Amino acid sequence: METAILSSPITPPAVLNLAPLVIGDIVIDPPLALAPMAGHTNAAFRRLCREAGGCGLVCTELISSQAMHYAKGSRKSERFDWGTDEHPLAVQLFGSDPAQMADAARLVADHGATLIDINMGCWVPKVAKKGGGAGLLRDLCTAQAVVEAIVRAVAIPVTVKVRSGWTADDLTAIPFARAAEQAGVCAITIHARTAQQGFSGQADWGVIRQVKELVSIPVVGNGDVQTAADAARMLDETGCDGVMIGRAALGNPWVFSQIVHELATGEALPRPGRAERARMALRHARLAVETGWQGEHMAVLELRGQLAVYRLDATGEGTIRNRLVRAGSLAEVESILLPLCGDEPVTAGDG
Numbered sequence: 092m093e094t095a096i097l098s099s100p101i102t103p104p105a106v107l108n109l110a111p112l113v114i115g116d117i118v119i120d121p122p123l124a125l126a127p128m129a130g131h132t133n134a135a136f137r138r139l140c141r142e143a144g145g146c147g148l149v150c151t152e153l154i155s156s157q158a159m160h161y162a163k164g165s166r167k168s169e170r171f172d173w174g175t176d177e178h179p180l181a182v183q184l185f186g187s188d189p190a191q192m193a194d195a196a197r198l199v200a201d202h203g204a205t206l207i208d209i210n211m212g213c214w215v216p217k218v219a220k221k222g223g224g225a226g227l228l229r230d231l232c233t234a235q236a237v238v239e240a241i242v243r244a245v246a247i248p249v250t251v252k253v254r255s256g257w258t259a260d261d262l263t264a265i266p267f268a269r270a271a272e273q274a275g276v277c278a279i280t281i282h283a284r285t286a287q288q289g290f291s292g293q294a295d296w297g298v299i300r301q302v303k304e305l306v307s308i309p310v311v312g313n314g315d316v317q318t319a320a321d322a323a324r325m326l327d328e329t330g331c332d333g334v335m336i337g338r339a340a341l342g343n344p345w346v347f348s349q350i351v352h353e354l355a356t357g358e359a360l361p362r363p364g365r366a367e368r369a370r371m372a373l374r375h376a377r378l379a380v381e382t383g384w385q386g387e388h389m390a391v392l393e394l395r396g397q398l399a400v401y402r403l404d405a406t407g408e409g410t411i412r413n414r415l416v417r418a419g420s421l422a423e424v425e426s427i428l429l430p431l432c433g434d435e436p437v438t439a440g441d442g
């Protein structure tokens with residue numbers, strides 16, 4: 092997806108020591124997290140971000156506790172696509188029924204999640220209108236009941252990811268943060284936009300600062316961080332304990348290591364060249380097919396949007412992108428990407 096992200100005009104300090112983020116007994120080092128993104132943060136992409144370095148925590152996309160309830164614990168139908176090598180890994184759940192959410196939390200904890208994250212940010216009608224996601228921000232009693240039920244159900248740390256509020260007039264993340272802390276939540280992530288904003292406008296990091304001033308649990312800031320300068324400015328302006336990055340990682344799993352490097356040394360690394368990006372896209376495709384739970388065809392359909400954002404076309408052209416968004420098989424994706432991969436041989440083992 093094409094989304095405008097505003098980059099900061101502020102230069103980061105030459106050297107910034109990033110302290111690890113500690114959530115319950117889990118150490119996240121460096122304190123940079125890959126944001127949950129439906130349709131993107133599957134096992135393949137999570138692994139690429141980890142391998143590229145600098146990413147201390149990965150998160151699954153949101154998973155429906157209600158669907159899990161009706162699937163009666165069947166792993167396959169529930170996107171349980173994580174492996175034992177992914178830790179620390181947050182598994183994100185959504186729903187508004189405390190008992191269903193608690194059951195779902197137990198199930199994913201039993202299947203190796205490091206953290207359970209509760210989605211209180213999704214504003215799309217099919218989630219929020221049923222009271223889940225950001226819908227919980229409009230019903231803080233239910234939100235608290237959900238949090239308490241999950242905290243009681245599992246021994247691993249529980250976190251919440253919230254929007255600032257439903258509307259700008261009602262920044263419920265601020266009072267809710269205190270209630271969540273009292274209910275036993277171990278960290279809170281704030282996507283500093285309201286539900287009403289969707290992805291429009293600019294994130295207002297002031298809400299992150301207000302929450303940070305109010306609670307003792309770690310606060311993770313999120314919204315519009317694209318560069319090391321942005322990350323440094325968010326840490327500085329809000330006092331947050333960690334930074335979560337979403338859209339800037341799409342087609343760019345190097346973003347975390349680049350930010351860590353720049354903050355540690357003051358040196359900005361160049362964006363990887365086209366051959367390197369093509370090799371990453373190829374590895375992404377092969378991993379997605381290998382780890383996908385729905386088979387090659389569905390994996391390739393999902394890959395269309397995921398590969399298009401590696402920006403493999405020369406400026407102004409759209410040829411590669413257009414071919415990638417029409418590809419129907421892994422072989423076709425490979426035939427588009429392999430010629431771009433440069434001189435270094437790319438073997439089956441690379442996938």
Ligand SMILES: Cc1cc2nc3c(=O)[nH]c(=O)nc-3n(C[C@H](O)[C@H](O)[C@H](O)COP(=O)(O)O)c2cc1C
Nearest residue numbers: 126127128129152153212282314315316336337338
């Ligand atoms: C395609 C897409 C899918 C998303 N899916 C989820 C999701 O499943 N759960 C969630 O909490 N947030 C989701 N988000 C929101 C992101 O986690 C993040 O809060 C938002 O993109 C702002 O961060 P950014 O400016 O770094 O992208 C999604 C965002 C995008 C762009």
